[in-house]
Amino acid sequence: MPNTPSSDKKTRILYLVTEDWYFVSHRLGLAQAVSDAGADVVVVTRIRDHAEIIKKQGFRLVSFLLPRSQLSLISELKSIINLVRVYRQERPDLVHHVALKPSLYGSMAAMMVPGIAVVNALTGLGFVFTTGHWMGRVLQPTVRLGGRLLLGGRKNRTIVQNPDDLETLADARIIRRDGTALIPGSGVDLSAFHPLPDPDGIPTVAVVSRMLWNKGIGELVTATRILRDRGLMVRVLLIGMPDPENPTSIPEAQLCEWHDDGLVQWWGFRDSVPDVWRQAHVAVLPSYREGLPKSLLEAAACARPIVATDVPGCREIVKHGENGYLVPLGDSGALADSLETLLGDAELRRRMGAKSRILVESRFQQKSVIDETLKVYSSLLGRDFRAPALATARI
Numbered sequence: 001m002p003n004t005p006s007s008d009k010k011t012r013i014l015y016l017v018t019e020d021w022y023f024v025s026h027r028l029g030l031a032q033a034v035s036d037a038g039a040d041v042v043v044v045t046r047i048r049d050h051a052e053i054i055k056k057q058g059f060r061l062v063s064f065l066l067p068r069s070q071l072s073l074i075s076e077l078k079s080i081i082n083l084v085r086v087y088r089q090e091r092p093d094l095v096h097h098v099a100l101k102p103s104l105y106g107s108m109a110a111m112m113v114p115g116i117a118v119v120n121a122l123t124g125l126g127f128v129f130t131t132g133h134w135m136g137r138v139l140q141p142t143v144r145l146g147g148r149l150l151l152g153g154r155k156n157r158t159i160v161q162n163p164d165d166l167e168t169l170a171d172a173r174i175i176r177r178d179g180t181a182l183i184p185g186s187g188v189d190l191s192a193f194h195p196l197p198d199p200d201g202i203p204t205v206a207v208v209s210r211m212l213w214n215k216g217i218g219e220l221v222t223a224t225r226i227l228r229d230r231g232l233m234v235r236v237l238l239i240g241m242p243d244p245e246n247p248t249s250i251p252e253a254q255l256c257e258w259h260d261d262g263l264v265q266w267w268g269f270r271d272s273v274p275d276v277w278r279q280a281h282v283a284v285l286p287s288y289r290e291g292l293p294k295s296l297l298e299a300a301a302c303a304r305p306i307v308a309t310d311v312p313g314c315r316e317i318v319k320h321g322e323n324g325y326l327v328p329l330g331d332s333g334a335l336a337d338s339l340e341t342l343l344g345d346a347e348l349r350r351r352m353g354a355k356s357r358i359l360v361e362s363r364f365q366q367k368s369v370i371d372e373t374l375k376v377y378s379s380l381l382g383r384d385f386r387a388p389a390l391a392t393a394r395i
Helices: 018-026 029-034 051-056 074-090 100-111 126-130 134-152 164-169 217-229 250-260 273-279 294-300 334-345 346-363 365-383 388-392
Strands: 011-020 041-046 059-065 094-098 118-123 156-160 180-182 206-210 236-238 265-268 283-285 305-311 324-327
Touching: 011 018, 011 074, 011 100, 011 346, 018 029, 018 041, 018 051, 018 094, 029 041, 029 365, 051 059, 059 074, 059 283, 074 100, 094 265, 094 365, 118 365, 134 250, 134 365, 156 164, 156 365, 164 180, 180 365, 206 273, 206 294, 217 236, 217 334, 217 388, 236 250, 236 273, 250 265, 273 294, 283 294, 283 334, 294 305, 305 334, 334 346
Parallel strands: 011 041, 011 094, 041 059, 094 118, 118 156, 156 180, 206 236, 206 283, 236 265, 283 305, 305 324
Antiparallel strands: none
16 A cells, blocks of 8 residues: 655656666656656556666655456456546546556556546557557557547547557557647657767667567567578677566567577567667667667667568658668568678668767757657646756756
8 A cells, every 4th residue: 555645745756667677778867857847756657676776766656556468357447447546546636547458457547546647658559559469459449449438539639659559549549639638758868878980890770669479579580580591600699588477478488589589689688778879780660560669769879770560650760761770560681681781781770870960959858858748748737847847857
């Protein structure tokens, strides 16, 4: 149970995120800016390894489990009831839900606690809309209906990360166009990610991602085999962990098999992403669909050329022929061709990497994303979160 909050008059902003690591990676800078603008910040999430980082910022941390693979109706109802209890106790002025399930459940809970403004940030459409998995087919009608009932309210605002998701959700009447803001992801802190020189050594490709089939990891492994058959010496780094709660998670045994066979190097989780790009010549993400992949933004900020699939989210970051290549979804041969082109031409990598950095600087800086999000808060609360205090935001 959460602690009883202090009785003050400050605006209170509550963030509902499934995992503490995701909050730290994708929303910490925003929450810091909100705190510096004079609001209390409450973070409701599953607590694992990042509690001290969150508490160090002076944020209240509430432990809450919102299972992502649960299909039990009773368990789902219990989650919603418990979330209502949290909202009643914390009494936030505004709740910011991150991802589809927290948005649906959080909006339902907020309806039962009067006076709460709601921001639903959809970070992508998830496996429900992007794969042929049986669970997605079962859940999709329920998600569509729930979205229409819960996300389109006049007191709600929805944030989407790319134009394709906006069109898909609006055409399905899940969201209202006039109640939706298009804000590209969570941005990149350019003080932490700098252009890096092309490394020496074996040509190296890296993917930073959860180890999921719908991130295109299987297609990347097949492309690696194709390159090896062509006689190209290439090192492929898989950076990230499986996600057992996601139905498309790749079994750890499979990752270990690929690693032990010498086909790829699976490094698991890495704290320092810049260190990964310091060792890699090319970034790759053959995903089936994205919101706005932060891993590619960070690679671009480090001046890396990118190969990705021509799907929503990825095509926002990769401009074909300018800072990388877009390949058809599921086409391992085209993926291999583009990687071979880049790995064999250092000057091409340099030119494309420089354009990656320029793209991030012009469109995806973290401060710009935060400013746009705070405009959404201001419209709902009638308070200007772009006040002078924001200038000291720790981002």
